[in-house]
Amino acid sequence: MHDPKYKHHAWDSTAYLVDTFGSRLLGSKSLELAIDYLRNLFEMEGFENVRKENVKLSKKWVRGKEHISLFSPRPEETSIPMVGLGKSVGGNVTSEVVMIENFEELEQKGKAGILKDKIVFLNPKWENYKKTVKYRKHGGARSSKWGALGCVIRSITPFSTPIPHTGGISEDEEEDKIYKSIPSAAISTQSADMLARIIKRGHKVVLNIYMEAHFIEGDFESNNLIAEIKGSKYPDEIILIGGHIDSWDVGPQTGAWDDAGGVFVCYEAMRLLINLGLKPLRTIRLVIWTGEEFGKAESKGAEAYLKTHENEMQNHVLAFESDFGVSDIYGFGFTGGSKGFNLVKSIVNILFKDQGFSLLTRNDGYSSDITPLFKSHKIPIMRSLNFDTPDLKTYFTYYHSGADNMNVLNPDEMDRNAAAIASLFYILADVPWKLPRD
Numbered sequence: 001m002h003d004p005k006y007k008h009h010a011w012d013s014t015a016y017l018v019d020t021f022g023s024r025l026l027g028s029k030s031l032e033l034a035i036d037y038l039r040n041l042f043e044m045e046g047f048e049n050v051r052k053e054n055v056k057l058s059k060k061w062v063r064g065k066e067h068i069s070l071f072s073p074r075p076e077e078t079s080i081p082m083v084g085l086g087k088s089v090g091g092n093v094t095s096e097v098v099m100i101e102n103f104e105e106l107e108q109k110g111k112a113g114i115l116k117d118k119i120v121f122l123n124p125k126w127e128n129y130k131k132t133v134k135y136r137k138h139g140g141a142r143s144s145k146w147g148a149l150g151c152v153i154r155s156i157t158p159f160s161t162p163i164p165h166t167g168g169i170s171e172d173e174e175e176d177k178i179y180k181s182i183p184s185a186a187i188s189t190q191s192a193d194m195l196a197r198i199i200k201r202g203h204k205v206v207l208n209i210y211m212e213a214h215f216i217e218g219d220f221e222s223n224n225l226i227a228e229i230k231g232s233k234y235p236d237e238i239i240l241i242g243g244h245i246d247s248w249d250v251g252p253q254t255g256a257w258d259d260a261g262g263v264f265v266c267y268e269a270m271r272l273l274i275n276l277g278l279k280p281l282r283t284i285r286l287v288i289w290t291g292e293e294f295g296k297a298e299s300k301g302a303e304a305y306l307k308t309h310e311n312e313m314q315n316h317v318l319a320f321e322s323d324f325g326v327s328d329i330y331g332f333g334f335t336g337g338s339k340g341f342n343l344v345k346s347i348v349n350i351l352f353k354d355q356g357f358s359l360l361t362r363n364d365g366y367s368s369d370i371t372p373l374f375k376s377h378k379i380p381i382m383r384s385l386n387f388d389t390p391d392l393k394t395y396f397t398y399y400h401s402g403a404d405n406m407n408v409l410n411p412d413e414m415d416r417n418a419a420a421i422a423s424l425f426y427i428l429a430d431v432p433w434k435l436p437r438d
């Protein structure tokens, strides 16, 4: 049965999923039940070729209990809000803290033997996500290299909130694999500022890090979810749109913003087109990826999609992902050849000129689940540009934390995202020519 409601339907649908299933860590029951729920929803709404595609996992990461306590200089043990970093090992270490502000200082102090048997506290200034995230990804391994027992990082976020932000540590670089992992966790920027003040006064800081985090080896699985509006004339040619359904697990609503909102603006775009009876020449394929959050080496859903659909890659015309928030949209980013860019730009300019936005920027289409499509097959990729692009300060204030919740999603803004996605990708699926890759 088709729900006739449109206004705020994307927000309401996101809220239902978030309230019912909660956060959706890769390997969890909640994630798979949420995927099954979406499959049924897509079928009920009349989406075509709805199917799950199996994604094999040889291990899964479990967080377990975790906490950080501050001893010295406090007269009594004080708990510090923390979250373990994804893929970290567990441990129970108590030691003096050495504050480090950048990797150059880490190397110097490491060579001088100052970090041995200590807890490294990485307190880098926020510049932007790209420049600062390396401390989360590689901080534990590089501290371990110099004999540190644990690593605590300042959350990778621009704004001070009382809530810490998690995220994956990396296995991408050789050093990440060589050096023994040590328990690695994030604390809030407020806690980081406090520790920095204490240390700068010359007082000794002693912390205890307790983390039960570990991997379980075994035959596990998750699923990508696919649904389509089949093309009337070129059913094999695919315009792909989507978002990722897995999330971090650090709050009761975590994953509303990153990325259930992205999933549901694409869902709503599909639903609008179906309920309006619009059937484009090409197929519009909705892909809901799993396993995005664990980073490149374990970006399982995107990797599995690429393998499963290897023989269709020549027919993928364009791919879009919404994974940078669903706040007010003012344009699209595009990565691909110049001919394709100019054609899409001319459509965007005409289509949205009266809506207060018409921007299409070049080399700005990257998004983690679609970047592999461009890198391996030069398929043009796109993402939406929201009001806080390019530095995404608002996005990074909420992501990967307990502050990620339905209240940061705006129903009207989600409607505008869905409408923009529906109109642009419908037209690109319905133009008589196929978008060139060069």
Ligand SMILES: [Zn+2]
Residues within 6 Å of the ligand: 244, 258, 259, 292, 323
């Ligand atoms: Zn995301």
